[in-house]
Amino acid sequence: MYCVKCGVELADTENVCPLCGTRVYHPDIARRPAEPNYPQGSDTEVKVSFRGVMFAITFAFAAVIAQLIICWISIPAAGEWVGYAIGGVALLYILVFLPLWFKKPNPVIFVPCDYAAVLLYLLYIDLTVKGGWFLSFAFPIVGANALIVTAIVVLCYYLRRGYLYIFGGALIAHGAWMVLLEFLIGYTFLKDTTLRWSYFPLVGCFMAGMALIIIAISKPLKETLKKKLFF
Secondary structure, eight states: OBOTTTOOBOOTTOSBOTTTOOBSSOTTSOOOOOOOSSOTTTTOOOOOOHHHHHHHHHHHHHHHHHHHHHHHHHOGGGHHHHHHHHHHHHHHIIIIIGGGGSSSOOHHHHHHHHHHHHHHHHHHHHHHHTOOOIIIIIHHHHHHHHHHHHHHHHHHHHHOSOHHHHHHHHHHHHHHHHHHHHHHHIIIIISOOOOSSTHHHHHHHHHHHHHHHHHHHOHHHHHHHHHHHOO
């Protein structure tokens, strides 16, 4: 079958000419049914089961941990580093892949749980090396950072507004956290609590945080930044 206007060859299933747009059949003439030139639905996408992928990832992590346990049992001298490796693999799975099992993971729940997993791993390292630095350094440092980050996540998740105030306060809090970090490093490891460098991040974080808060307070300034910097 050919187009009556441009002469291009047409399939029996064509309604109009794909080249010039001329109708193939007169509207008053009934069309006879015909098979299409190409099979229909041959380009359908194959959907991959996300849960199946997660099962495969979980199995891979479990296999790695099983291999490390076997190594731990068969090579007694490798016990210390194998324990670190098992803890690191388990921590990676908890931080990255465990939330993916849920359709809408709640960060208000998972963020504190992630910090708890980090604290347990640090506690294991401290007990293994008999360091004595967990309660005086790791726990307060990670715990303070967990409180700050959890507060940011909770405010952003439930308020969904006032982000400039939230992140401005977070910057100021992290500046104070840097002072705590230097103090605990000196107290735990150096036996000297003199503050030498933490003033710099404290001042920088304070100024950046106050700048965000001032922008949030001043509506004209906020509108100007939106127009100039798409902020």
